[in-house]
Amino acid sequence: MKGECCLDYWLCVTNQDNWRVVVSRGIWGVSERFRRSIELVKPGDKLVFYLVQEKHEGELVPSRVVGVMSVVSEPFVDKRKIFKPAGSAGEEIFPYRVRVKKELIPKGWVEFKPLVDKLKFIKNKQYWTGALRRAMVKIPKEDYELLVQELKKVS
Numbered sequence: 472m473k474g475e476c477c478l479d480y481w482l483c484v485t486n487q488d489n490w491r492v493v494v495s496r497g498i499w500g501v502s503e504r505f506r507r508s509i510e511l512v513k514p515g516d517k518l519v520f521y522l523v524q525e526k527h528e529g530e531l532v533p534s535r536v537v538g539v540m541s542v543v544s545e546p547f548v549d550k551r552k553i554f555k556p557a558g559s560a561g562e563e564i565f566p567y568r569v570r571v572k573k574e575l576i577p578k579g580w581v582e583f584k585p586l587v588d589k590l591k592f593i594k595n596k597q598y599w600t601g602a603l604r605r606a607m608v609k610i611p612k613e614d615y616e617l618l619v620q621e622l623k624k625v626s
Contacts, residue, residue, distance in 0.1 A: 479516045480615035481508075482592070482608045486523055488555045489565075490537060493520065497572060499540065500554055500565035505606040509546050509567045512607075516542040518571060519610070519618050521583060521603065523557075534603075535580040536618050544570035579625030586621065590614050 483499060493499050499518060501509045512518075517539060524534045548566050556563040587593055592610045593602045602608065 483518045500568040501606040506567045508607040534583040537580045538576040539574040540571035577626035581621040
């Protein structure tokens with residue numbers, strides 16, 4: 472495991488169904504399109520999970536931050552279908568994966584939109600969703616620490 476100085480911090484964008492897979496199986500995966508991002512991930516890196524706005528049990532749930540995982544493996548390919556494609560993803564299986572372990576999984580979640588003005592990785596505050604169009608976004612340590620601090624408040 473690399474020292475704290477060498478860690479990278481990532482915001483991982485997913486939905487409620489796939490978040491359940493991440494938690495229950497200890498695996499995070501991305502599509503072919505985002506292979507290059509996950510190839511940069513290394514053991515020890517921290518992944519903060521952001522869930523997109525979606526309907527859940529008939530109610531609109533806002534975009535939110537739900538937990539933090541640590542990467543415990545090198546990236547690998549696994550073509551078993553364990554993730555559920557959303558929207559136009561069709562039959563995507565998200566085969567580019569890393570194993571993860573739980574760092575912080577609070578009882579509640581943190582709404583994302585009120586944090587936008589405080590997050591450095593979001594350059595355009597008016598059109599902030601543009602910063603989240605990838606499966607994984609590298610974020611500065613300060614943003615990671617802010618998100619962890621907010622998650623601890625709902626633990």
